[in-house]
Amino acid sequence: MQVNIPLKQVVDNSYDITIDTLPKLSYDTKVAIVTNPKVSGLHLGYLLSKISAKELYIITVPDGEAYKNQASIDLILESLFNHRFNRKSLLIAFGGGVIGDMTGYASSIYQRGIDFVQIPTTLLSQVDASVGGKTGINNSYGKNLIGAFHQPRTVYIDPHFLTTLPSREFGAGVAEVVKMAVTFNADFFNYLESADLNDKKSLQEAIKQAVQTKAGVVAKDEKEHGLRAALNYGHTFGHVIENETGYKKYLHGEAVAIGMVMANALAVKLGLMKENEADRVKDLLKKYDLPTSYTIENVESFYDAFFLDKKSSDATITFILPVGIGDVKITDSVAKETVISVLEGFSR
Amino acid sequence: MQVNIPLKQVVDNSYDITIDTLPKLSYDTKVAIVTNPKVSGLHLGYLLSKISAKELYIITVPDGEAYKNQASIDLILESLFNHRFNRKSLLIAFGGGVIGDMTGYASSIYQRGIDFVQIPTTLLSQVDASVGGKTGINNSYGKNLIGAFHQPRTVYIDPHFLTTLPSREFGAGVAEVVKMAVTFNADFFNYLESADLNDKKSLQEAIKQAVQTKAGVVAKDEKEHGLRAALNYGHTFGHVIENETGYKKYLHGEAVAIGMVMANALAVKLGLMKENEADRVKDLLKKYDLPTSYTIENVESFYDAFFLDKKSSDATITFILPVGIGDVKITDSVAKETVISVLEGFSR
Incomplete structure (x- = not known):
């Protein structure tokens, strides 16, 4: 019964x-x-x-x-x-x-x-x-x-x-603002390119837009079954970087900044993003003194570390890749050799 | 904004x-x-x-x-x-x-x-x-x-x-079955008085009725904001007993059996339940060799221990008290001296 x-x-x-x-x-x-x-x-x-x-x-x-x-x-x-x-x-x-x-x-x-x-x-x-x-x-x-x-x-x-926020921490926050703009809102990205977030009024406007953008995504997918995963743009790589450096060298937002640069490199490799779009993102990050480079000591172990990330399934890694600026693609079908070749661009 | x-x-x-x-x-x-x-x-x-x-x-x-x-x-x-x-x-x-x-x-x-x-x-x-x-x-x-x-x-x-279940553990399960019947279902209680749960068919019927009764309550109040608290009948007292005895002397269901007897005593004191109804519950518990008595060493400290129970609010204790058999009242307005006098009935 x-x-x-x-x-x-x-x-x-x-x-x-x-x-x-x-x-x-x-x-x-x-x-x-x-x-x-x-x-x-x-x-x-x-x-x-x-x-x-x-x-x-x-x-x-x-x-x-x-x-x-x-x-x-x-x-x-x-x-x-x-x-x-x-x-x-x-x-x-x-x-x-x-x-x-x-x-x-x-x-x-x-x-x-x-x-x-x-x-x-x-x-x-x-x-x-x-x-x-x-x-x-x-x-x-x-x-x-x-x-x-x-x-x-x-x-x-x-x-x-x-x-009272130290400038490094301020930059780390800007990295997440940039993340929201690159993945979901091209107009917001254009605004960020022209604005100076050290100006209080511009900053409040940017906070509002970032919060609204994220709210729209979360409202559609509270428990991250789909779309919300896009907010992990930069995080798949960033988490490995934080783990490799013992959560001490980089602030979370700084690791995400590097992670976005890596994700962009993979997006360019796959033809989803143009070189000059990736450069615009990198320039915006540099404007707030964010790190945009990282030396991978061991490409294979860096790759292996993806698999413990909770956004990954059994034998696949989920990548969040920008499609130009303002749109995003969530994919778990990137070939290992493609990822490795991109990672090698960050090794010695 | x-x-x-x-x-x-x-x-x-x-x-x-x-x-x-x-x-x-x-x-x-x-x-x-x-x-x-x-x-x-x-x-x-x-x-x-x-x-x-x-x-x-x-x-x-x-x-x-x-x-x-x-x-x-x-x-x-x-x-x-x-x-x-x-x-x-x-x-x-x-x-x-x-x-x-x-x-x-x-x-x-x-x-x-x-x-x-x-x-x-x-x-x-x-x-x-x-x-x-x-x-x-x-x-x-x-x-x-x-x-x-x-x-x-x-x-x-x-x-x-x-x-393969030891008879003490079987009895502990029967205690929760009795709990469901006393609080929500008089017909089910009558059935339990007449049935022998050592008979397999009667047992399956009792499991089904207990599960259905609880399901009905949980469906109305998944996160225990109201009605569901009634399922804690016997637990307010039972938890203190388990805590005092280091979770070792009694199985959970056994502590709940004693707790129901205590709750019934309080219900009788408040005129919610008749003596003979309390006796019928006690007799049913005894039929499955469940404990129905407990010696409280220190009435004040027993009372004080209620307040850590998570079902309690700031300065009140929530009691789940049967109203006759088959109905229940949730109340946090029982005077301390009333509770103490009932607890004293269980002290040396």
């Missing part, structure tokens, strides 16, 4: 992103701000002047991608249990992408899921990590290999925080 | 439960059977005679509630990474509730979620854990405090496995 468990439901995970000076926030529940020592030193006073809660806690985890791991999650969860957070309690992610991903993941598994709010403080996390609900941690096998899809309740993007 | 991220979607997590001899199963992906040494010793040969996959792996974790922890999850995930499982790979939970909860949780966080199939081998997991998608692990603060909602792709309930 058979019993059907009917679980077809309308689920509304919609939320708003406010791009503006942070408003006054007031919560009648327990709230924990999850942040790191650096961000809290720079900006916690500002946040605390804006926020009130029934009970407020601050949890700091070590700063940097190297600490985006289970130990940091344990540290966050331990504090929540210790202070008896319940299902109505709230976490606030206050920091860059690492803080956002970890806070989101912790909130997704604490008592099978509680709400969290994002207040991203870097350009990268404002334009990228704030949209889409991907949360997770790294382990010895690679990046984001453990995690969940868990949407924030809301996101506040306050340009104020960018005033 | 504000950008809305529209994520309103129809999500279909429906699945079928087959109550019958296990059919032949064939998968064209990587499959890992997650089980424990005892179940695999008894039944893995039977399962392997029915199953084929592109690549098949067996992962055993230590047996018992005491090992339903992060270390076991790490052990499972490590194996999946080691064998390069991808998003299309599948886990099969082959064992009791502990195996089901852990396999479900591991599959919910591996690469942000992969599919899993349940083949429950105990009566408890067949009637309870197989329906609802609750997954998770315990920690030093209590039971199931870390986890996710993650529905299985399908469930196979094969009565064959129950032939």
Whole structure:
């Protein structure tokens, strides 16, 4: 005999992103701000002047991608249990992408899921990590290999925080902005070529366009069954670069910048992109001092490392390749020798 | 300025439960059977005679509630990474509730979620854990405090496995069957009073009715915002008992049996249930040799332990109290002194 468990439901995970000076926030529940020592030193006073809660806690985890791991999650969860957070309690992610991903993941598994709010403080996390609900941690096998899809309740993007952002981190954010333009929006790319993002007004406009572009993609494909994979443009190569360099040499956005250059080289090789289009992307990245070259020590092991990437299936690698500027192709049928020959262009 | 991220979607997590001899199963992906040494010793040969996959792996974790922890999850995930499982790979939970909860949780966080199939081998997991998608692990603060909602792709309930079930474990399963009847289905309760579940045909009928009852509840409230909480009847007390006894003295269903007796005592005290109805429940539990008494050493600390239970809110405890037999009331407004006086009935 058979019993059907009917679980077809309308689920509304919609939320708003406010791009503006942070408003006054007031919560009648327990709230924990999850942040790191650096961000809290720079900006916690500002946040605390804006926020009130029934009970407020601050949890700091070590700063940097190297600490985006289970130990940091344990540290966050331990504090929540210790202070008896319940299902109505709230976490606030206050920091860059690492803080956002970890806070989101912790909130997704604490008592099978509680709400969290994002207040991203870097350009990268404002334009990228704030949209889409991907949360997770790294382990010895690679990046984001453990995690969940868990949407924030809301996101506040306050340009104020960018005033203290080191220029390398600013550039890393620009890389994700460029990514969104190359894959989905030619007009936006043209705008970026003409604008100077060091100008505050231009920057806010660029953040808005980047967020809107990503939102459009995520709305069509929340759990990355198809189109959303296109946002991994530059990431297939970038993840291997980050892994090879122990997540220490490059910021995530910097690795993605190099990854986009590599993906473009493969796209040119396959006739999807013109040389001069690839050059325009490279020039735009250079304008913000992003790295565009990388020396692959061992082409075969670089290739092999693709296969652990979670976007890969059994015996294939999924590449996200630009089609000119403003369009994208997702393909898992690129011959190994074609990839190898492109990788060899980056070896000694 | 504000950008809305529209994520309103129809999500279909429906699945079928087959109550019958296990059919032949064939998968064209990587499959890992997650089980424990005892179940695999008894039944893995039977399962392997029915199953084929592109690549098949067996992962055993230590047996018992005491090992339903992060270390076991790490052990499972490590194996999946080691064998390069991808998003299309599948886990099969082959064992009791502990195996089901852990396999479900591991599959919910591996690469942000992969599919899993349940083949429950105990009566408890067949009637309870197989329906609802609750997954998770315990920690030093209590039971199931870390986890996710993650529905299985399908469930196979094969009565064959129950032939080797120790009588204590059989009774623990009956406790959950009784729970479903008391809270939602008076006819089903009457049936249970007259039937002998040691008879195979009566047992299959009871499994079907229990599963259908729970399915009806879960379909209305997948993520436990309201009605579904009623399935925690007996659990508010039971969790504290399990915690106090280190998850070792009682099987989960046994602790729930005692918990139901305690909840009934509170319901009688509040005039929701008659003495003789409480007695009928107790008699039914005794018929299957379930424990119905427990000595509380310290009433205050027992009461205090309620507050860490995840179903509790800030300063209140949610009690699930039967209204007669076949109906239930969820309330968080029972005065502390009323609860204490009931708990004192269970102290020395």
